[in-house]
Amino acid sequence: MSLSVNSRESKVAVIDLNSGNLLSLETAIKTAGYSLATVQKPHVGLLTEYDVLVMPGQGRFAYVMQQIDATGWREFLQEWVRNGKRLVGICVGMQVLFEGSDEDPDTNGLGFFKGRCQKLSHPKAPMVGWAKLDSYKLTMKDQYAYFVNSYAISECAFGTAKVNYGSSFSAAVQRGNLYGFQFHPEKSGQFGRELIKHVCQ
Secondary structure (H helix, E strand, O other): OOOOOOOOOOEEEEEOOOOOOOHHHHHHHHHOOOEEEEEOOOOOOHHHHOOEEEEOOOOOHHHHHHHHHHOOHHHHHHHHHHOOOEEEEEOHHHHOOOOEEOOOOOOOOOOOOOOEEEEOOOOOOOEEEEEEOEEOOOOOOOOEEEEEEOEEOOOOOOEEEEEEEOEEEEEEEEEOOEEEEOOOHHHOHHHHHHHHHHHHO
C-alpha cells in the first residue's frame, strides 16, 4: 500500500511534553502527508487551526501528568474532546487518557476512559520489542507492533486491540475521535505508518 498526500490534508499538531524524542513520530506523520506543528503549550487557536492532536509520552506516568498540568493541557484537552476533535495518545500518552496508574497511585490521569494502568505480569519488564496484535479492526488485525512499556490497561470497554505479555492487555483503544495506542506506531514499520495515516485522516 503506497503513501500519498491527502486531497483534503489534515493539519496535525504533536504535543511536546518534554518526555521523549519526537523526531521519529514527526517524521512518520510528515511521511504520511500531513502538515505538522509541534506545540509546547495550548492556545485557543489550536481548536480552529488543527484537526488532530497527537500526545506521545515516555517515562513515568506522574511526570507526564505533571507536564500536562503545568502547561495547562488538562483543561484544553477536555475542551478539545468536548468539541469532538481527534486526539491520539501514544505509549504513556495513551495511559494518561485513563483515570490513573499503579506506577504513581496518587496521580490522577485525564479520565477520558475508565480504568487504571497495572504493572505487567511478565517477569521481564519493561516489555521491549515486537508483538502480534489481536484485533477485529482490519487496520490492526494480525499486525506486528513495537512496544516499550512496563504498565498497561488490562481491560477496557473501548479496546480495539490486545496483546499478550504474561497476560493480555489493551494495545489500542478508541471512543469516537479519541484514540490510544500502547505501542509505538512510528516505530512499527510500514504498518505503523499506515496506521498513523488512517487515524489522522
